Amino acid sequence: xxxxxxxxxxxxxxxxxxxxxxxxxHTWHIDEPAAFGGEDxxxxxxxxxxxxxxxxxxxxGCQIAREWNLPFAHLECSISxxxxxxxxxxxxxxxxxxxxxxxxxxxxxxAWTPAQRTLWTEQVLKRCPVLDNLLQGTPIQTVWRDAHxxxxxxxxxxx
Numbered sequence: 233x234x235x236x237x238x239x240x241x242x243x244x245x246x247x248x249x250x251x252x253x254x255x256x257x258h259t260w261h262i263d264e265p266a267a268f269g270g271e272d273x274x275x276x277x278x279x280x281x282x283x284x285x286x287x288x289x290x291x292x293g294c295q296i297a298r299e300w301n302l303p304f305a306h307l308e309c310s311i312s313x314x315x316x317x318x319x320x321x322x323x324x325x326x327x328x329x330x331x332x333x334x335x336x337x338x339x340x341x342x343a344w345t346p347a348q349r350t351l352w353t354e355q356v357l358k359r360c361p362v363l364d365n366l367l368q369g370t371p372i373q374t375v376w377r378d379a380h381x382x383x384x385x386x387x388x389x390x391x
Contacts, residue, residue: 240255249271250274284362316332338353
């Protein structure tokens with residue numbers, strides 16, 4: 233049995249809705265567009281989610297093609313999502329806060345049979361961890377710690 237890997241990120245507000253996100257050696261930013269109270273200085277959280285999903289699908293696709301010795305010359309993944317902003321703005325009722333529909337499109341250059349493409353796609357969708365989290369409803373525990381309780385909120389690390 234494999235040992236579980238722990239993946240962690242920390243985010244802190246920089247200014248307005250602009251957040252700096254850190255994970256390991258990597259730092260990036262997330263912001264909201266003007267229509268959502270931000271300044272559009274970085275991808276929005278929902279754009280980042282779609283980007284994470286697309287990146288994970290590409291990574292899973294590359295891994296499966298490598299395992300099956302099915303070379304390809306090019307692979308892209310495009311995702312669009314339909315979302316209603318009402319809940320974000322505090323309006324009750326209506327649609328859920330998250331995406332209510334997504335479309336995933338793969339584009340590539342590979343000398344695969346239609347059966348190989350179908351099997352490859354099924355495996356990519358089955359093995360992508362980000363998609364699994366979106367489809368399976370992972371339990372989330374939330375906590376709040378004030379700075380005076382030993383949490384440095386600027387870094388998100390225990391002192």
